[in-house]
Amino acid sequence: xxxxxxxxxxxxxxxxxxxxxxxxxxxxxxxxxxxxxxxxxxxxxxxxxxxxxxxxxxxxxxxxxxxxxxxxxxxxxxxxxxxxxxxxxxxxxxxxxxxxxxxxxxxxxxxxxxxxxxxxxxxxxxxxxxxxxxxxxxxxxxxxxxxxxxxxxxxxxxxxxxxxxxxxxxxxxxxxxxxxxxxxxxxxxxxxxxxxxxxxxxxxxxxxxxxxxxxxxxxxxxxxxxxxxxxxxxxxxxxxxxxxxxxxxxxxxxxxxxxxxxxxxxxxxxxxxxxxxxxxxxxxxxxxxxxxxxxxxxxxxxxxxxxxxxxxxxxxxxxxxxxxxxxxxxxxxxxxxxxxxxxxxxxxxxxxxxxxxxxxxxxxxxxxxxxxxxxxxxxxxxxxxxxxxxxxxxxxxxxxxxxxxxxxxxxxxxxxxxxxxxxxxxxxxxxxxxxxxxxxxxxxxxxxxxxxxxxxxxxxxxxx
Numbered sequence: 001x002x003x004x005x006x007x008x009x010x011x012x013x014x015x016x017x018x019x020x021x022x023x024x025x026x027x028x029x030x031x032x033x034x035x036x037x038x039x040x041x042x043x044x045x046x047x048x049x050x051x052x053x054x055x056x057x058x059x060x061x062x063x064x065x066x067x068x069x070x071x072x073x074x075x076x077x078x079x080x081x082x083x084x085x086x087x088x089x090x091x092x093x094x095x096x097x098x099x100x101x102x103x104x105x106x107x108x109x110x111x112x113x114x115x116x117x118x119x120x121x122x123x124x125x126x127x128x129x130x131x132x133x134x135x136x137x138x139x140x141x142x143x144x145x146x147x148x149x150x151x152x153x154x155x156x157x158x159x160x161x162x163x164x165x166x167x168x169x170x171x172x173x174x175x176x177x178x179x180x181x182x183x184x185x186x187x188x189x190x191x192x193x194x195x196x197x198x199x200x201x202x203x204x205x206x207x208x209x210x211x212x213x214x215x216x217x218x219x220x221x222x223x224x225x226x227x228x229x230x231x232x233x234x235x236x237x238x239x240x241x242x243x244x245x246x247x248x249x250x251x252x253x254x255x256x257x258x259x260x261x262x263x264x265x266x267x268x269x270x271x272x273x274x275x276x277x278x279x280x281x282x283x284x285x286x287x288x289x290x291x292x293x294x295x296x297x298x299x300x301x302x303x304x305x306x307x308x309x310x311x312x313x314x315x316x317x318x319x320x321x322x323x324x325x326x327x328x329x330x331x332x333x334x335x336x337x338x339x340x341x342x343x344x345x346x347x348x349x350x351x352x353x354x355x356x357x358x359x360x361x362x363x364x365x366x367x368x369x370x371x372x373x374x375x376x377x378x379x380x381x382x383x384x385x386x387x388x389x390x391x392x393x394x395x396x397x398x399x400x401x402x403x404x405x406x407x408x409x410x411x412x413x414x415x416x417x418x419x420x421x422x423x424x425x426x427x428x429x430x431x432x433x434x435x436x437x438x439x440x441x442x443x444x445x446x447x448x449x450x451x452x453x454x455x456x457x458x459x460x461x462x463x464x
Contacts, residue, residue, distance in 0.1 A: 035095030045140040046407045064229040067180045068142040101145045108152035123328045124151040130258040137310035143317040146182040157195045158332030168211035179222035184318040186226035189219040260289030266327045280341040304360045306398040363399040371412045377419035403428040416460035418447045
């Protein structure tokens with residue numbers, strides 16, 4: 001559990017703090033860059049955006065994940081309620097809402113730890129790089145928030161002293177919210193329950209029993225809700241796709257490299273200081289998967305994470321996150337220390353993976369640029385098969401989805417819709433078919449030719 005001696009004497013607290021702050025700012029920067037190029041609209045992102053704007057309220061996609069929607073959508077919902085109609089501004093506000101749980105989680109983790117315990121912030125950072133970063137083609141997805149909100153709970157549970165009543169209330173609130181985030185919470189809830197029971201046995205205080213008993217009940221509720229929606233899911237197709245995606249991670253170089261590094265890194269962290277040379281050696285060896293990854297990327301420049309690979313990495317929420325939770329509990333119980341070599345090793349891994357992730361962002365940006373080019377086409381309806389977005393030579397089809405193209409056309413129309421890219425004729429048409437109905441009418445103007453579909457649309461001001 002957290003100890004005053006958690007930072008190894010060989011590593012100053014200032015060095016730990018500097019490293020952690022630097023990595024937090026780098027991670028935040030990488031996320032904000034994605035908001036600038038609208039990557040948060042990929043996959044379900046633009047669909048959630050559509051539902052909020054059309055419903056003038058929360059998307060309400062799934063009851064079992066409702067609290068995730070509240071955490072991510074509230075800025076957008078608030079602006080819609082206040083009457084804001086600029087699609088450009090609303091998309092960025094939507095992105096800020098998706099970023100909000102990241103800020104909330106790290107702020108809570110910072111408040112929960114003190115100067116002596118900052119080293120444990122490596123766990124949320126490891127979670128970010130080993131999971132959240134890998135699934136960034138689906139930034140709106142609920143599993144991101146589940147992973148983020150795991151760490152304030154865990155950092156409370158591994159404290160090396162009894163919890164105060166204020167901390168206990170915070171713990172209850174966090175677990176309550178955790179209960180309706182994502183179905184794989186059942187695994188995390190079971191592990192957290194074990195950690196919680198160890199706390200109760202260790203401290204044997206009345207307040208600790210009260211806090212622990214209520215927390216255990218809330219964790220049981222979270223597990224129950226998760227099991228119910230696993231057995232009877234909102235979409236049976238989604239459950240099958242989730243299971244099928246597990247094996248897809250074998251082709252995800254980023255998942256293999258980060259998982260390999262983190263496994264070895266936390267093994268090195270566990271080694272006692274009596275074996276300092278071995279401890280540092282393991283920290284260095286942990287970089288081998290990262291070095292192999294870099295060499296593979298250089299040897300195969302055509303490789304990049306595709307939308308499908310990124311989407312499939314959501315299954316890691318049931319593997320990587322539970323593994324990190326166990327690692328956090330064990331390292332906390334053993335009061336394991338870290339060395340300067342460990343700090344450097346983790347920083348090299350973090351910077352490397354962020355760097356390649358930002359480099360690969362060019363593929364998504366090419367998709368966005370191509371949509372912008374099509375916005376002023378002479379045809380009001382453009383089959384995607386006739387565009388560069390479906391050109392196998394450009395390979396953009398691996399960095400977009402088959403069903404959200406019409407929505408993206410509208411959002412990226414610069415306020416005046418002149419053309420709409422159609423989804424594949426034989427595939428899903430998404431939440432609407434623009435040849436039969438038009439949406440976003442409160443927020444967008446349309447070329448006058450679209451009046452053949454809906455006579456009630458507002459005509460672009462330049463055409464009126």
